[in-house]
Amino acid sequence: xxxxxLIMKRIKIKELLQSKEFNKEFVIxxxxxxxxxxxxxxxxxxxxxxxxxxMQVVVDVPVFGEESLKNITTGAxxxxxxxxxxxxxxxxxxxxxxxxxxxxxTADTETFPLQKKGHTLEFLRTIxxxxxxxxxxxxxxxxxxxxxxxxxxxxxDKGFCYVHTPIxxxxxxxxxxxxxxxxxxxxxxxxxxxxxxIDFSQDFFGKETNLTVSGQLEGELAxxxxxxxxxxxxxxxxxxxxxxxxxxxxxxxxxxxAFYDLEDNMNLAQDFVQYLVKYxxxxxxxxxxxxxxxxxxxxxxxxxxxxNNDFKRLTYTEAVDILVKSGEKFEYPVSWGxxxxxxxxxxxxxxxxxxxxxxxxxxxxxxxxxxxxxPDGKTVxxxxxxxPKIGEIIGGSQREEDFNKLNDRIKELNIPTKDMWxxxxxxxxxxxxxxxxxxxxxxxxxxxxxxxxxxxVIPFPRTPKNAEF
RNA sequence: UCCUCAAUAGCUCAGUUGGUUAGAGCAUCUGACUGUUAAUCAGAGGGUCGCAGGUUCAAGUCCUGCUUGGGGAGCCA
Numbered sequence: 001x002x003x004x005x006l007i008m009k010r011i012k013i014k015e016l017l018q019s020k021e022f023n024k025e026f027v028i029x030x031x032x033x034x035x036x037x038x039x040x041x042x043x044x045x046x047x048x049x050x051x052x053x054x055m056q057v058v059v060d061v062p063v064f065g066e067e068s069l070k071n072i073t074t075g076a077x078x079x080x081x082x083x084x085x086x087x088x089x090x091x092x093x094x095x096x097x098x099x100x101x102x103x104x105x106t107a108d109t110e111t112f113p114l115q116k117k118g119h120t121l122e123f124l125r126t127i128x129x130x131x132x133x134x135x136x137x138x139x140x141x142x143x144x145x146x147x148x149x150x151x152x153x154x155x156x157d158k159g160f161c162y163v164h165t166p167i168x169x170x171x172x173x174x175x176x177x178x179x180x181x182x183x184x185x186x187x188x189x190x191x192x193x194x195x196x197x198i199d200f201s202q203d204f205f206g207k208e209t210n211l212t213v214s215g216q217l218e219g220e221l222a223x224x225x226x227x228x229x230x231x232x233x234x235x236x237x238x239x240x241x242x243x244x245x246x247x248x249x250x251x252x253x254x255x256x257x258a259f260y261d262l263e264d265n266m267n268l269a270q271d272f273v274q275y276l277v278k279y280x281x282x283x284x285x286x287x288x289x290x291x292x293x294x295x296x297x298x299x300x301x302x303x304x305x306x307x308n309n310d311f312k313r314l315t316y317t318e319a320v321d322i323l324v325k326s327g328e329k330f331e332y333p334v335s336w337g338x339x340x341x342x343x344x345x346x347x348x349x350x351x352x353x354x355x356x357x358x359x360x361x362x363x364x365x366x367x368x369x370x371x372x373x374x375p376d377g378k379t380v381x382x383x384x385x386x387x388p389k390i391g392e393i394i395g396g397s398q399r400e401e402d403f404n405k406l407n408d409r410i411k412e413l414n415i416p417t418k419d420m421w422x423x424x425x426x427x428x429x430x431x432x433x434x435x436x437x438x439x440x441x442x443x444x445x446x447x448x449x450x451x452x453x454x455x456x457v458i459p460f461p462r463t464p465k466n467a468e469f
Numbered sequence: 470u471c472c473u474c475a476a477u478a479g480c481u482c483a484g485u486u487g488g489u490u491a492g493a494g495c496a497u498c499u500g501a502c503u504g505u506u507a508a509u510c511a512g513a514g515g516g517u518c519g520c521a522g523g524u525u526c527a528a529g530u531c532c533u534g535c536u537u538g539g540g541g542a543g544c545c546a
Contacts, residue, residue: 040503058504074496091506115480115496116507122538123480177544214546239544240470252546331542342542395546440546453539464470465537 008081014050017094019084026084028055028096029104031133032076034116035069037061044072044098046080049132052139052286056095057082064101074116075107075133118294121456128460128469136294139287140449140457143280147445148232150279151253154272155230160255163222163229165215170207171419178238179210180248211236216436217370217423219256220399223434224426230255232441240464244453245390247442249462256436262372262381262398265435266358269385269394270311273356273444278307280448288448296450302388303448311356311385316340319348319359326352339366342391349386357386369409371397383437390446396437403427 008027011019016026030048037043042061045054057080059069072078082096089095113127114134124131131137152162168182184204185191191199200208215231222229235252255268280288281303292299314322323334323344328351332341340359349357361374362382371380385394400406406427410417417424445457455461460469 034507036505036508038502038505041505043505043508045506056506088504089506109497110479113479117480117495118507119480125538235546237545241544242470243542243544244540246545250546392546438546443546 010079012050013046013048013053013055016055016084016096017051017053017092019094022085022094023083025081025099026096027079027081028057029079030055030077032072032074032078032107034074035072039066042069042072044078044080046078047133047138049138049142052135052142052290053092056087056089056092057098057101058095059098059101064098069101071103071106072101073107073109073112075112075114077104077107078102079104121451121453125455125461132459135290137456139284139290140445140451141459142287143284143449144445144457146280146283147276147441147448150276150283151230151232151441153279154275155228155255158228160228160230160257161222161226163215163219163226163231165212165218165222165231165233167212167234168205168209169212170205170209171217171423177213179213180236180238182209182211213237214252214438215254216256216438217420219254219436220423220434221426223256223258223436224430224432227258228255229257242464244455245443245446247454247458247461247463250454250458251441253439253441254436256434258432258434260398260435261433262360262383262435265396265398265437266311266313266360266383269358269383269396269437269439270356272439273385273393274307276444277303277448281307291450299450302450306356306387309355311358312353313358313360315361316359316363316379317361319344319357322352323347337363337365345386345391349388349391356388359384359386364409367397369413369415370399370406372400373405373409381435385437387443387447389452390443393443393447394437394439396435398433398435401427401431401433403431 008025010027010029013028013030016028028046028048030046033045033047033054035042035044037059038061040061042059044057044059046057047054061069079102080096080098081100082098084094085097087093087095114130119134124134124137132141155162185198185202191202193199200206203209213235215233215235219229219231231252231254233251234249236249237246238248239246255272257264257268260268281300288300288303317336319340320334320336323330326347328347330341330343330347332343334344349355360381360383361379363378364371364373364380367380367382371382373380381398383396384392387393400409403424406424410424442454442457445451446454449457451457455463
């Protein structure tokens with residue numbers, strides 16, 4: 001078709017769908033979801049990502065000519081100029097009567113993998129470069145954005161300072177598992193020391209370095225000056241974890257607060273998560289309704305329940321007691337001193353309390369060295385926030401600020417301290433009671449979207465044996 | 470990493486006890502239809518049955534190994 005005058009600025013479909021300016025000309029740009037019709041009239045559904053809803057473009061076929069519409073197939077990118085009118089059809093209130101159409105990019109119908117029909121999430125993972133164009137991933141990515149924004153808004157409104165902790169770390173005892181090595185050494189010709197080991201003094205940083213598994217230790221340093229801080233950045237774990245809840249590269253939010261005890265920490269964790277879920281309910285309604293209808297009929301009611309109900313708080317010891325007395329047949333027996341299994345956590349959250357649960361005061365043997373020791377000598381001021389379906393969404397604690405107790409614990413556990421002197425230093429100079437926690441961003445998105453697999457809530461998942469795209 | 474299930478058309482799946490030329494729906498293509506809504510209707514094309522071995526007169530089907538994916542477990546956020 002001849003394109004004469006398409007110089008008007010485009011309007012986003014989200015905005016135009018709410019417009020009442022009928023019989024006025026507008027320009028929209030987006031990707032074709034479907035075209036259907038007959039010799040006289042065609043209907044093109046166009047989506048530009050501003051909303052899950054499409055704009056229906058009505059085309060008078062004789063005016064444009066059938067041949068000129070052939071390129072307008074599912075997946076093509078177009079610019080349309082036309083009049084906004086009330087829709088005669090049932091599925092939408094307004095539509096565009098096309099005057100001019102420009103095809104920016106075609107999409108070959110034989111090879112474009114996305115169909116008008118639903119696809120499995122497994123298949124979409126194999127075409128992660130195209131899956132943002134589906135309703136499902138459009139919804140997830142918009143929700144993901146809204147949650148990232150709400151996280152910054154929440155902390156900013158509360159006076160927390162966003163601190164950028166390093167991605168590359170030189171300490172290997174951050175305490176959270178296997179790390180990815182960062183090196184510029186030639187792997188085919190590694191320099192060796194006299195006793196045959198790899199000579200990292202010749203590496204880029206002059207020492208062994210890895211990708212961070214947590215920004216907590218550096219976060220604590222900043223909290224010892226700014227009082228309330230948070231980090232929000234990528235985190236890397238080289239664990240060979242093959243589950244719907246783990247990624248090798250994920251995003252984590254780690255607030256760290258001076259002068260907070262464990263109860264303050266729990267209050268913050270609950271308020272924070274409830275704020276985020278409420279923000280989603282208020283700002284992502286269309287997307288949540290889509291996910292509710294397509295994937296999880298209880299999604300929205302579950303989100304509303306979390307916003308409106310306090311999380312159940314109890315100690316590890318009380319939880320073990322409940323589990324022992326439950327009469328439930330667990331695959332793994334419950335006993336004081338061992339870590340709770342997934343099935344135990346699920347029982348507490350999904351059967352016994354039927355609401356989010358915060359477990360505190362775990363045995364010190366199963367928790368990290370930096371957690372504050374209780375007077376009983378057996379437990380530490382740890383807290384895990386457990387959510388239905390996804391399990392642990394938050395892990396945190398009050399930190400041990402006593403120099404001697406921290407040092408004793410480090411010695412007991414034989415933790416190498418040569419790369420951590422700076423952390424221990426904070427307990428020497430103006431030590432303060434403080435607390436913090438880590439929230440797995442993708443696990444939050446799992447909960448908010450109702451998705452079942454963490455690979456479907458991040459654009460390009462990194463998992464063992466998979467770094468495609 | 471362990472346990473378990475699976476892999477057949479572009480997608481989702483069926484394929485009987487091992488037995489003739491491997492099927493369906495959707496998608497695609499062609500045509501029909503004056504307002505469709507995952508449009509509808511008619512017809513057509515489309516297969517190295519994940520890969521490599523093995524058993525057998527005969528393997529999509531049985532056996533072994535590998536690869537990839539799902540679910541469960543561990544590690545955790």
